[in-house]
Amino acid sequence: MQEIIQKKDKIKGPINLELTIASGQTSQAPWIKEEESYKQLITVKDEHCLVKISEDEDNLIINYQSLRKINKSDVKSKVNYIFNLDFDLNKLYEYLELDSKLSQTINFCEGLRLFLADDPWECIVSSIISANNSILRWTKSNTDIKEMFGNKHVFGDEIYYSFPDTSTIKGIPLVGECSRDLRACGLGYRDKYIIESAKIVDTWDLNHIFELDYNTAFNEISKLPGVGPKVADCTLLYGFNFARAFPSDVWIKRIINHLYFDEKSSLTTKKVRDFGISEFNDYAGYVQLYLFHYARCSGLLNRLKK
DNA sequence: CCTCAGGAGGCAC
DNA sequence: GTGCCTCCTGAG
Numbered sequence: 001m002q003e004i005i006q007k008k009d010k011i012k013g014p015i016n017l018e019l020t021i022a023s024g025q026t027s028q029a030p031w032i033k034e035e036e037s038y039k040q041l042i043t044v045k046d047e048h049c050l051v052k053i054s055e056d057e058d059n060l061i062i063n064y065q066s067l068r069k070i071n072k073s074d075v076k077s078k079v080n081y082i083f084n085l086d087f088d089l090n091k092l093y094e095y096l097e098l099d100s101k102l103s104q105t106i107n108f109c110e111g112l113r114l115f116l117a118d119d120p121w122e123c124i125v126s127s128i129i130s131a132n133n134s135i136l137r138w139t140k141s142n143t144d145i146k147e148m149f150g151n152k153h154v155f156g157d158e159i160y161y162s163f164p165d166t167s168t169i170k171g172i173p174l175v176g177e178c179s180r181d182l183r184a185c186g187l188g189y190r191d192k193y194i195i196e197s198a199k200i201v202d203t204w205d206l207n208h209i210f211e212l213d214y215n216t217a218f219n220e221i222s223k224l225p226g227v228g229p230k231v232a233d234c235t236l237l238y239g240f241n242f243a244r245a246f247p248s249d250v251w252i253k254r255i256i257n258h259l260y261f262d263e264k265s266s267l268t269t270k271k272v273r274d275f276g277i278s279e280f281n282d283y284a285g286y287v288q289l290y291l292f293h294y295a296r297c298s299g300l301l302n303r304l305k306k
Numbered sequence: 307c308c309t310c311a312g313g314a315g316g317c318a319c
Numbered sequence: 320g321t322g323c324c325t326c327c328t329g330a331g
Contacts, residue, residue, distance in 0.1 A: 132312040137328065188327030193314085228314045249313070268321095269313085 004062040004076050006085075008055075013089025016111025017055060020083060023293055026130040027117035027238035029142040037063075041153055041160035042118040044070050044078050048162055050155050051079060060085075065155060081241075084114040092286055101259045102287060105294035112293060114285065116241055120206045122163040123239030125194055128226040129187050130234065137186060144185035170198035193226025200224055214244045229273060237285040246276030246284040254304040255295045 008015065021031050021038055031038035037054035049066040064075050080086055089111070096102040117123035125145070130138045149168055150161035172182055172195060182191035200223070209217050217240065222232045230249050237245035246252075248269040256275065257267050280287040295301040 128314095130312090131314065132326080134312070134329075136330090183327090186328070189325090190314095190327080226314065230313060250311090 001063050001065050002072065002075075004064070004072060004079075006060040006062065006076070008058055008060060011060075011085050012087070012091070013093070014111035015055075015060065015083065015085060015089075015113060017053065017060075017083070019109070019112045019293075020115050023112060023115070023289070024135045025115040025238055025289070026127050026138070026234045027115050027123050028119075028126060029139050029146075037061075040118070041162055042078060042082070043162070044074050048153050049075060049078075050153075050158075050160065051075070053079065053083075067153075078118075082116050082118060084116055084241075087113065089113065092283060095283055096287075096290070102290070104298075105290040108294045108297040109290045112289065114238065114241075114289065117239045119163055120209070120235075120239040121166060121201060124197060124201065124221070124224065124227070124235050125163075125169070127231045127234040127239070128190055128193050128197065128224075131190070131226065131228070131231050133187075141185045141187040145182070145187075148180060148185060166198040166202040170195060170202055190226055193224075197224040197226060209240050214242050217242060218245075229270065233273065237288075243282045243285050244277055246273055246280065246288050248273035248276060248288075251295070251301065251304075252276075252288055252292060255291050255300065258300070258304060259291075 017038060028040075031040040031053075034052070037052045039050065039052040041048055041050055043049065044066070047066050047068050047070050049064055049070060052063040054061050054063075062075065062079050093106055096106055117126075122142075126138070126142050129141050133141075146161040146163055149164040149172065151164075153160045153162060169182075172180075174181065174192065174195065182194060187194070209220060212220065214236070217236055218232050221227055221235050222229070227235065230247050233245040233247040236242040237247060250269065253267055253269050253272045256272050257263065257265060260275070261267060276284050276288060295304070
């Protein structure tokens with residue numbers, strides 16, 4: 001087990017691991033909590049690496065191990081990427097303070113950061129599963145896919161499963177042909193979307209998506225079956241770190257409607273997406289994250305249900 | 307038993 | 320382009 005100590009005062013703004021991991025962002029299933037640390041199998045330069053992250057008052061502590069040799073600096077930059085530690089949260093808070101509707105979110109979201117995907121392909125699948133679904137079922141499906149179809153990795157007495165790649169998933173038979181099918185993971189009719197998407201992504205170089213401008217990337221990713229506007233934006237935000245993406249669902253529509261429009265206005269999720277992108281620009285993704293978490297914690301979400 | 311929530315796809319207009 | 324229905328699962 002190797003160790004990386006990262007001083008919190010070198011990070012721009014606060015970091016709350018618990019909040020970030022457990023806030024229901026659709027990039028990946030939550031990391032596993034073990035006493036005071038969180039652990040997960042991630043990939044570092046194509047090598048599988050078990051990471052355990054914890055914190056004390058002054059430091060983030062990253063412990064890691066892998067079967068083959070990997071560079072400490074590569075582990076550090078991947079973990080920093082996943083927890084968006086290079087992002088300046090203080091600047092975001094200065095921006096949120098300018099709008100009284102947004103400034104109230106800070107109290108509920110102190111240290112909440114984007115929880116970015118270790119693997120963009122995993123994020124595409126988990127975002128497809130999130131559509132028309134609940135967080136509880138979504139989490140279970142993601143975990144089941146890894147355990148049923150992923151590769152097993154043993155570290156001492158601990159067993160982890162990596163997320164199955166496109167060539168594995170595209171070969172999974174549809175329901176009825178085999179008992180070990182995707183529906184056994186509880187994801188319902190989305191099974192064919194995932195298998196068909198795997199066939200398409202298998203012919204893509206996903207790293208290419210990172211290089212595109214946001215609109216082009218949105219059009220590209222929208223070509224996949226099961227990927228509509230909301231899922232495309234989730235994928236671009238959490239899987240490819242496009243800060244402008246503003247995932248717009250019924251919940252964010254209700255919140256935006258309540259805060260920025262007449263209660264009786266006829267907003268659609270599409271209009272809300274356009275509003276979010278043009279209003280919040282490069283902070284759109286964070287504003288969506290903060291508004292949703294604020295609404296859930298403040299009780300606003302429950303009031304908007306009625 | 308029934309009803310409901312949640313986005314994408316598909317079809318009608 | 321907009322409106323409406325179905326897809327599956329688990330919770331109530």
